[in-house]
Amino acid sequence: MSGKEVVIDVQNLTKRYGEVAAVDDVNFQVKPGEIVGFVGLNGAGKSTTINLLLGFINANSGKVKLFDEVVAPANAADSHQDIGFATGDMALFDKMTGRQYHDFIAKSFRRPIDKTVYDSLCDRFQPELTKPIRQLSRGNRQKVALIAAFMTDPKLVILDEPSSGLDPVMQQAFRDLLREHQNLGTTVFMSSHYLSEVREVCSRILVIRDGKIIKDIEADELASTGGKLIRLVTESQCSLPEGSKLVQAEQLDKGFVTEFVTSLNMAELQKWLGSIAGLRDISIADSTIETAFHDLYNAPGVDDVSNF
Amino acid sequence: MFQIFKKTLRDKRVFIYGWSLGLIVMAVFMVILFPSFSGGEVDQLVETLPAFFDGFMGNLQDWRQLPGYIGSQLYDIRLPMLLSVLAIMLPLSISVAEEEKGQLRTLLSLPYYRRTVFWGKWLAIISISLIAALSTLIGVWIGVMLIDESLASDVYARFGLYSWLVTMTMASVTFAVGMATGSRSAALGVGIIATVGSFLLTTFAQAVDWLEPYTWLSILHYFPAADVAKGVMNWSDIVVLAAVTILPIVIASFIFGRRDISAA
Numbered sequence: 001m002s003g004k005e006v007v008i009d010v011q012n013l014t015k016r017y018g019e020v021a022a023v024d025d026v027n028f029q030v031k032p033g034e035i036v037g038f039v040g041l042n043g044a045g046k047s048t049t050i051n052l053l054l055g056f057i058n059a060n061s062g063k064v065k066l067f068d069e070v071v072a073p074a075n076a077a078d079s080h081q082d083i084g085f086a087t088g089d090m091a092l093f094d095k096m097t098g099r100q101y102h103d104f105i106a107k108s109f110r111r112p113i114d115k116t117v118y119d120s121l122c123d124r125f126q127p128e129l130t131k132p133i134r135q136l137s138r139g140n141r142q143k144v145a146l147i148a149a150f151m152t153d154p155k156l157v158i159l160d161e162p163s164s165g166l167d168p169v170m171q172q173a174f175r176d177l178l179r180e181h182q183n184l185g186t187t188v189f190m191s192s193h194y195l196s197e198v199r200e201v202c203s204r205i206l207v208i209r210d211g212k213i214i215k216d217i218e219a220d221e222l223a224s225t226g227g228k229l230i231r232l233v234t235e236s237q238c239s240l241p242e243g244s245k246l247v248q249a250e251q252l253d254k255g256f257v258t259e260f261v262t263s264l265n266m267a268e269l270q271k272w273l274g275s276i277a278g279l280r281d282i283s284i285a286d287s288t289i290e291t292a293f294h295d296l297y298n299a300p301g302v303d304d305v306s307n308f
Numbered sequence: 309m310f311q312i313f314k315k316t317l318r319d320k321r322v323f324i325y326g327w328s329l330g331l332i333v334m335a336v337f338m339v340i341l342f343p344s345f346s347g348g349e350v351d352q353l354v355e356t357l358p359a360f361f362d363g364f365m366g367n368l369q370d371w372r373q374l375p376g377y378i379g380s381q382l383y384d385i386r387l388p389m390l391l392s393v394l395a396i397m398l399p400l401s402i403s404v405a406e407e408e409k410g411q412l413r414t415l416l417s418l419p420y421y422r423r424t425v426f427w428g429k430w431l432a433i434i435s436i437s438l439i440a441a442l443s444t445l446i447g448v449w450i451g452v453m454l455i456d457e458s459l460a461s462d463v464y465a466r467f468g469l470y471s472w473l474v475t476m477t478m479a480s481v482t483f484a485v486g487m488a489t490g491s492r493s494a495a496l497g498v499g500i501i502a503t504v505g506s507f508l509l510t511t512f513a514q515a516v517d518w519l520e521p522y523t524w525l526s527i528l529h530y531f532p533a534a535d536v537a538k539g540v541m542n543w544s545d546i547v548v549l550a551a552v553t554i555l556p557i558v559i560a561s562f563i564f565g566r567r568d569i570s571a572a
Binding site for chain 1: 568
């Protein structure tokens with residue numbers, strides 16, 4: 001893939017803190033117009049990767065290219081002309097009001113800000129713009145930060161847990177905004193703890209664990225990889241069908257509850273259920289992305305894209 | 309750079325108003341005491357004090373003329389103490405505190421080069437130091453008017469220039485360490501050595517013989533306020549203060565452009 005077809009190009013990126021590799025030989029590319037979810041547990045290396053993308057910190061080895069230009073702390077501002085950035089707990093300039101903060105953002109960019117874009121963002125999120133930011137609730141500060149990230153009409157938006165302070169209505173408004181930007185061809189790279197949000201808006205998911213990318217997959221594919229989520233209540237403990245992944249097993253007053261994910265087809269599942277004695281209750285659902293993520297994260301052998 | 313400069317001044321406006329007012333009031337207060345201090349009764353009292361106290365009280369002969377009194381009592385003793393505090397608080401809040409809060413990352417996520425951020429902030433430090441020096445001069449001017457005295461304009465100019473340079477130098481050293489390391493303890497430690505250390509060294513060296521050879525290490529050594537009041541203008545002092553300001557700033561600018569920025 002040539003540089004012009006790639007917005008983010010991460011090559012053999014490693015960042016160490018002492019003996020610990022926070023990011024360990026990471027490689028990935030993001031094409032124009034993709035909305036990529038970046039998921040992993042706390043401490044997996046998500047924020048460190050984002051810090052490297054934005055040139056806040058130096059890599060020990062490897063490189064980051066944004067818009068075909070190598071990013072380093074001293075020259076990161078070159079690419080930042082085309083980037084919007086927000087985090088869930090962004091440290092805004094709290095002595096300013098929201099309006100003054102946005103004015104400052106607007107003056108920081110070489111190109112003029114389209115006022116209609118700004119007004120539509122304000123209509124969408126309804127932020128409090130007249131009070132000093134330090135007096136705002138977390139949700140309102142988050143709205144101010146999100147508007148700042150999108151108001152410059154950036155080619156690339158990098159988001160770190162972007163919707164964590166928003167109420168459900170605003171979370172939905174944010175997802176709608178991402179979908180609209182996808183149609184406009186904006187590239188989005190976002191880390192999130194909300195896997196349902198990632199599945200809903202992202203076209204692709206990168207899973208990071210212990211500083212390594214362990215999965216690079218289409219969002220729909222990740223959820224469907226999980227198969228069916230079965231929940232059984234039985235009189236006595238039962239063994240699982242071959243290849244199934246146990247999610248939960250516990251003894252309650254009403255019997256043994258066993259929850260597992262299986263890739264058996266319906267005919268195989270019917271046959272297996274027929275062999276269980278003392279079946280009291282059963283529920284079957286599509287495995288959620290959360291379950292698939294849980295399984296992936298706990299799979300001991302998963303350490304690269306091909307193993308999942 | 310102008311955006312960063314404006315933003316920093318805006319962020320520090322309460323600090324600027326407070327310090328300006330405080331310095332004006334202190335300068336007025338010190339100057340209006342001149343008629344009392346220039347009388348013979350205080351002479352007798354001070355003459356009974358051991359020489360050790362010269363560092364804290366100034367030379368008695370300087371008290372008899374207004375320029376000498378202002379140089380000795382305001383610019384040689386009280387102002388350096390106050391400006392030491394300013395020269396630590398201001399650069400710490402502009403450098404390390406913003407990084408600790410995560411606001412430096414927010415700023416650097418915008419299309420500002422690190423050098424732009426660095427020099428914009430330093431320009432604000434230079435300006436606030438100038439405002440502090442001018443505020444003191446305004447206080448002196450008001451005080452002189454209140455006691456129906458006069459002071460030559462070149463005396464104002466010399467005091468203003470020196471006090472600006474000294475404040476800028478002390479603040480720049482703290483700022484340079486803060487921006488180069490991102491460490492509050494390093495910036496605070498070096499800042500205290502550069503400011504309070506200078507004050508103590510200069511003050512005690514007048515009474516402690518073995519400290520005398522080391523006075524060149526004090527930033528305040530290059531602001532001999534009592535001599536400045538008498539019209540002495542030693543350009544080598546100016547050069548040293550400028551060098552002590554610029555050298556750490558240039559080194560820090562280089563390091564800040566390349567180092568990791570810590571997360572909040």
